[in-house]
Amino acid sequence: RTLRIGLIPGDGIGREVIPAGRRVLESLPSSLNLKFSFVDLEAGYDTFQKTGTALPDKTVDTLKKECDGALFGAVSSPSTKVAGYSSPIVALRKKLDLFANVRPVKTTLGSSNGNPIDLVIVRENTEDLYVKEEKTIEGPDGKVAEAIKRISERASSRISTIAGEIALRRQKIRSTAPATSTRDQPMVTITHKSNVLSQTDGLFRETARKALAAEKFSSVLVEEQIVDSMVYKLFRQPEYYDVIVAPNLYGDILSDGAAALVGSLGLVPSANVGDGFAIGEPCHGSAPDIEGKGIANPIATLRSVALMLEFLGEENAAAKIYSAVDANLDEAKFLSPDMGGKASTNEVLNDVLKRL
């Protein structure tokens, strides 16, 4: 099988980590019978400054017509408001209907101190406040701006279903390696703020409950947690959680919080997942402070490559990358500066490649 992958480095260190992502795909063992072809695509703030749009139509069209998946680096946000600019990754998620943003956060053997964290945040990726329908009026006391938070039964249902499926898949993987996990039942925690937003978040909560009550999820324990106390609990007992499903904005916030627990945003991958398409995307930003120095941590991107492969049905290839990355972290010989090490992007990458 040959997979065609769009490469969208974006801005800043996106240009340093996406090539690492390409390298890992090219270096997969031939026994996997998997080939890749690549197409370079543009998006980001630099693209906006050059062309007047942050997400050229050509990028979207090529992804739709030619590609099986893609890797997205990071984009810079302008430090003050710039007319006409808006985030290309948010637009891309919507244009390709990549309805789920999947963000696994786990400690490796080396980094955990007794309480291994192994959770995944499944974030709805197309609606909530991210519909970006805003308006501003000039009132008697100055400006008043309003934004719409939209929650639909359809989007809430499909994100909850995929969360349940991920919980089942994780349980299956755990059951083949029981020694490394103490969890005996898959669990999904529904996050919302329905004590204030009874209709919108109330609809998310009810719909998630309904979707997860399906027969195929009968082995899944379903719990819920109000978003503010979810953040509290996430910090107090992260090892308790398995799959957390959340509307878009809460998922955004929770995944950065979870990343803090494992030491660095430079470790945390994500995949934007739709029907038959997936974009791998490291959770970190474009990091202008270290741009061009060759010291960006490639791990988040390498794991995002694996995550993309998983959702494209290539679980064996994904597993190879995951264990090579875990071995690199466990040995802790080649770590980038964000992890307290001294290795460059390429040194970390090469150490991972030789373990494939």
Place this chain on the structure above:
Amino acid sequence: RTLRIGLIPGDGIGREVIPAGRRVLESLPSSLNLKFSFVDLEAGYDTFQKTGTALPDKTVDTLKKECDGALFGAVSSPSTKVAGYSSPIVALRKKLDLFANVRPVKTTLGSSNGNPIDLVIVRENTEDLYVKEEKTIEGPDGKVAEAIKRISERASSRISTIAGEIALRRQKIRSTAPATSTRDQPMVTITHKSNVLSQTDGLFRETARKALAAEKFSSVLVEEQIVDSMVYKLFRQPEYYDVIVAPNLYGDILSDGAAALVGSLGLVPSANVGDGFAIGEPCHGSAPDIEGKGIANPIATLRSVALMLEFLGEENAAAKIYSAVDANLDEAKFLSPDMGGKASTNEVLNDVLKRL
């Protein structure tokens, strides 16, 4: 001076901690020349079940006409949607125009391990998604619900101004005890998500920048942080932060996150502050799991009493309570179970009272 204080225990452990709050006021040294009278008021889910409303008019009227301040305990949320029920504390904040929710989070000498945390979250308290303007339509793919997020220049400006004033006041207090702090400049961090919500959060950001550029804040360092990375930073380097100002919902989430850093929600106070009126309110909930056992931690409430007094202009009385509480925590002899101790609510209270 005699202050008349409304007591609103609400539900669950609210009924155990609010009496402790009353006791500390009654026990303040007479040298302060401060007297208190009290009026018991109703609100909460139990009140709703008895009377059909969670916030009786009588409670609001009495607070408005007779009281200088109040103490609010906690309310239970029904576990499924209940027609007609809505949170009385959210309504109270709006009806009394208590526009600022002030939530200080700090480690005491005893609990910090080298990195003392001493920050305060100043949360806008009247708008954002808390306007609770929601509607639901039945679409072709099922229900679609929408909520309004409203951000006004007026509310953003006054919350930012009070945040700046709090930063200056904290600096003044620090300058009298320089040994306990390494911070040499007051700082306000503006939190928002204007990279997605350019109009609403963009307005909050711009207005906060403008308000904090006022001459009187020239000594204040002003920074900003996108809400997701704010949560990340809050967990990675909490000791860096001083005053964090945020729209309503982000403030709600951030304050629970900050509470997790100091070990227990049972330690974290808040004050809902308006012009000349303040309601002290512990950040924790009604805690049905420990209700009636007499083991609720009264510290959050005792600190909320102090915070209320501060905003009513009684800084000396507030300081007495703060140091009695800190001494109790530093000695760590009478701690409630959430802190790993064995003391009852009353034992903790009595230990604090004897240090006044």
